[in-house]
Amino acid sequence: xxxxxxxxxxxxxxxxxxxxxxxxxxxxxxxxxxxxxxxxxxxxxxxxxxxxxxxxxxxxxxxxxxxxxxxxxxxxxxxxxxxxxxxxxxxxxxxxxxxxxxxxxxxxxxxxxxxxxxxxxxxxxxxxxxxxxxxxxxxxxxxxxxxxxxxxxxxxxxxxxxxxxxxxxxxxxxxxxxxxxxxxxxxxxxxxxxxxxxxxxxxxxxxxxxxxxxxxxxxxxx
Amino acid sequence: xxxxxxxxxxxxxxxxxxxxxxxxxxxxxxxxxxxxxxxxxxxxxxxxxxxxxxxxxxxxxxxxxxxxxxxxxxxxxxxxxxxxxxxxxxxxxxxxxxxxxxxxxxxxxxxxxxxxxxxxxxxxxxxxxxxxxxxxxxxxxxxxxxxxxxxxxxxxxxxxxxxxxxxxxxxxxxxxxxxxxxxxxxxxxxxxxxxxxxxxxxxxxxxxxxxxxxxxxxxxxx
DNA sequence: TTACTAAGTGTTAAAAATACACTATATCTT
DNA sequence: AAGATATAGTGTATTTTTAACACTTAGTAA
Numbered sequence: 001x002x003x004x005x006x007x008x009x010x011x012x013x014x015x016x017x018x019x020x021x022x023x024x025x026x027x028x029x030x031x032x033x034x035x036x037x038x039x040x041x042x043x044x045x046x047x048x049x050x051x052x053x054x055x056x057x058x059x060x061x062x063x064x065x066x067x068x069x070x071x072x073x074x075x076x077x078x079x080x081x082x083x084x085x086x087x088x089x090x091x092x093x094x095x096x097x098x099x100x101x102x103x104x105x106x107x108x109x110x111x112x113x114x115x116x117x118x119x120x121x122x123x124x125x126x127x128x129x130x131x132x133x134x135x136x137x138x139x140x141x142x143x144x145x146x147x148x149x150x151x152x153x154x155x156x157x158x159x160x161x162x163x164x165x166x167x168x169x170x171x172x173x174x175x176x177x178x179x180x181x182x183x184x185x186x187x188x189x190x191x192x193x194x195x196x197x198x199x200x201x202x203x204x205x206x207x208x209x210x211x212x213x214x215x216x217x218x219x220x221x222x
Numbered sequence: 223x224x225x226x227x228x229x230x231x232x233x234x235x236x237x238x239x240x241x242x243x244x245x246x247x248x249x250x251x252x253x254x255x256x257x258x259x260x261x262x263x264x265x266x267x268x269x270x271x272x273x274x275x276x277x278x279x280x281x282x283x284x285x286x287x288x289x290x291x292x293x294x295x296x297x298x299x300x301x302x303x304x305x306x307x308x309x310x311x312x313x314x315x316x317x318x319x320x321x322x323x324x325x326x327x328x329x330x331x332x333x334x335x336x337x338x339x340x341x342x343x344x345x346x347x348x349x350x351x352x353x354x355x356x357x358x359x360x361x362x363x364x365x366x367x368x369x370x371x372x373x374x375x376x377x378x379x380x381x382x383x384x385x386x387x388x389x390x391x392x393x394x395x396x397x398x399x400x401x402x403x404x405x406x407x408x409x410x411x412x413x414x415x416x417x418x419x420x421x422x423x424x425x426x427x428x429x430x431x432x433x434x435x436x437x438x439x440x441x442x443x444x
Numbered sequence: 445t446t447a448c449t450a451a452g453t454g455t456t457a458a459a460a461a462t463a464c465a466c467t468a469t470a471t472c473t474t
Numbered sequence: 475a476a477g478a479t480a481t482a483g484t485g486t487a488t489t490t491t492t493a494a495c496a497c498t499t500a501g502t503a504a
Contacts (some may be wrong), residue, residue, distance in 0.1 A: 004223035008273040012303075012314050051230040051312050055303040061392035079301045079316045081234075081277040090273050092234050092314070094301045163451070180453070182494065203502030204449035385482070402484070403462065425471030426481040445504100452499070460491070468483070474476090 002206070010081070014059040015046030015131065017077070017097045017138040018069060019104060021155050025120045026171050028135060030127075031066050037087050038128035044135070046093070055145040059096045067116040068106060073154040073218065074098040077138055085130050093129075097138035099154040138144035146172045150191055150219050153212055161199055161207035162186060187222060232303075232312035236281040237268030237353065239299070239319045239360040240291060242327060247342045248393050250357065252349075253288050254337040259309050260350035260410050266357070268315070269337070281318045289338040290328060295376040295440065296320040299360055307352050317349075317361035325379040368394045372413055373440050380437070383421055383429035384408060411443060 018029040030042040049055065056074070064070045071217040074096050081092040119125065121139065124132070145151045146169060155168050166182045186192060193213050198206035236270065252264040269284040271277065278296070286292045296318050303314040315335040341347065346354070367373045368391060377390050388404045408414060415435050420428035 001226035001228055003227045003230045005225045005231070006223055007233075007270065008225045009227070010234050010271060010273065011227075011229075012234065031468085045395050048229065049232060049314075051232065052305050053307065055314070068429075076300060078298060079277065081271075081316070083276065092271075092277070092316070094303070094314070126430075152276065153412050178494075179451090180495085183452080184454095185492095198501090200375075202449070202503075204501095205451045205500035207451055297487055383482085400463075401482090402464085405483080407461090420470090420482095422470070424481070425479065427469035427471095427483080447498100447504080448502080449476085450499100450501090453497090454495105458491100458493075462489070463487085464485105466484090468481100470481090471479085473478075 010092050011086075012049040012072075013046055013091055013093045014049060014055060014062060015044040015093050015095045015134060016059050016063050016074065017044055017095070017135050018063065018067075018072065019097065019138075019155070020100045020118065021102055021168060021171070021176065022118055023120075023121075024167065024171070027120050028124065029067055029069065029120040030117060030119055030125070031116075033128055041128040042119075043128035044126045044131045046095075049094075055094050056096075059094075063098075066198075069100060071104045072098045072100040073151070073216075074111065075172075077134070077141060080130060080134060082130065093134075095134050095138070099142075099151065101155055101157050103157040117144060117181045141174055143174070148158060148220060148222055150189065150217070150221060153191065153215075156212070158215070159195060159197075159211045161201075161209060163207055165210075191219075230312075232314050233308075234271040235268055235313055235315045236271060236277060236284060237266040237315050237317045237356060238281050238285050238296065239266055239317070239357050240285065240289075240294065240322060241319065241360075241364065242322045242340065242379070243324055243390060243393070244340055245342075246389065246393070247344075249342050250341040250346065251289055251291065252339060252341055253348070254339075255350055263350040264339075264341075264347045265350035266317075266353045268317075271316075277316050278318075281316075285320070291322060293326045294320045294322040295373070295438075299356070299363060302352060302356065304352065309418040315356075317356050317360070319363060321364075321373065323377055323379050365394055365396070370444060371440055371442050372411065375413065375434055375437075376440065378434070380420075381417060381421075381431045381433045383423075383431060385429055387414075387432075413441075 020027055024158065029045060031045050033041050033043050035037055045066040049058045077095045077097045079094045080090060083090060085091060089150045152168055152172055156165060164184050165186060166177055166179065171178055191213055192210045195209050195211050197209045199209050200206045242249055251267060253267050255261055255263050255265050267285045269280055271280045281296065299317045299319045301314060302314045305312060307313060315367040374390055374394055378387060384405050387408060388399055388401065392399055415432050416431045417433050419431045421431050422428045
């Protein structure tokens with residue numbers, strides 16, 4: 001036990017709720033715990049902070065180690081610290097939420113976790129620790145942010161149609177939107193650029209293809 | 223050194239940016255550090271998390287111990303963890319911001335800190351650690367929240383006039399507001415109750431007195 | 445050629461936000 | 475008591491934003 005302190009210290013972890021759009025559904029990335037406690041249960045990717053590591057770096061590192069997912073948009077969510085939230089010892093978890101576009105996805109679970117998988121938000125398995133609470137908060141934050149930021153664009157592939165974009169907003173907000181009003185609004189943001197070309201997508205008229213003028217930027221709007 | 227761990231653990235602290243309205247200005251509560259590092263410098267009230275204590279409780283306890291301020295509205299702000307933010311050891315700070323109404327205030331610095339005092343935000347002294355950054359973020363969050371929550375009401379005394387309320391909004395947003403439009407808006411929230419009575423306040427017409435229908439509630443509006 | 449399906453497009457009405465100026469009621473002074 | 479002074483209090487017209495609403499277009503498939 002080489003690390004000694006005059007006063008007790010909690011452990012610090014990061015946990016990340018990663019959202020992506022798959023099969024026209026909002027899905028969440030979970031790992032199956034390989035160790036006790038909650039061995040075999042599903043949990044958010046995350047792990048212990050290294051002593052010289054930034055909080056953000058820790059979240060990204062653990063995520064990549066456990067799931068192979070790397071290229072994403074991430075924001076700090078909230079810090080959870082109920083004294084009994086981890087049976088091993090006192091653990092403070094600095095949580096993040098993140099969005100990946102489906103086309104940047106390549107799942108390749110690492111050694112830390114036995115398994116990683118995507119779950120539709122409506123059908124989450126039983127979760128370890130207080131992770132259900134974390135996910136709930138992340139989901140709320142995400143829905144709220146669609147109203148005053150461009151965060152939802154981070155779920156889009158590099159190119160997309162306006163209908164695809166509308167569908168993302170409808171899924172995040174969980175309500176139908178008017179097509180004409182949505183398009184007017186989306187284009188008025190001046191973040192979309194038509195990249196001449198059409199997407200054939202079924203037995204119907206093909207859609208114009210757009211891309212973001214600043215793909216990595218998330219702005220506060222309105 | 224009785225506390226031993228297999229892996230290094232960071233220390234965890236909470237720090238709180240407490241805002242109040244004094245002398246028609248937004249002021250911030252600071253303590254002068256009695257110990258190294260940054261001995262003699264001003265800093266946010268805060269301190270180390272006890273091992274069985276909730277994060278929120280820690281923030282409130284440290285605040286009361288150091289300044290005597292107890293009855294306030296508090297929200298978690300952000301968690302700061304740059305590896306070099308404290309020269310002693312790795313310290314993760316879970317920060318909060320809080321609002322007190324001037325009439326609930328009774329400063330009585332405790333033993334932990336040499337001194338506690340209010341500073342107008344425009345005239346802050348040099349600060350310890352990364353506390354200037356924390357304050358900046360808190361100030362931004364507070365201004366933003368005036369637009370979509372009733373958080374600003376937490377700065378009001380138990381009873382107040384509409385002009386006083388308007389003045390608080392003007393200070394938080396740092397802009398003049400139109401008197402008629404502001405009153406229309408404020409009353410339309412249905413959170414204010416006229417408590418028959420007038421406040422004489424100079425050589426001019428006295429103002430009607432209001433109070434909050436739910437003084438401790440902060441709601442998301444609109 | 446016809447049936448089918450999603451893409452694409454404007455206008456009108458309702459609601460919300462903004463701009464704007466005078467009267468009322470108290471105190472203080474002379 | 476008359477007048478000066480200072481903040482409280484009040485309504486309407488205009489602009490902007492949001493919301494409601496239906497048909498035509500361009501492909502594929504039978």
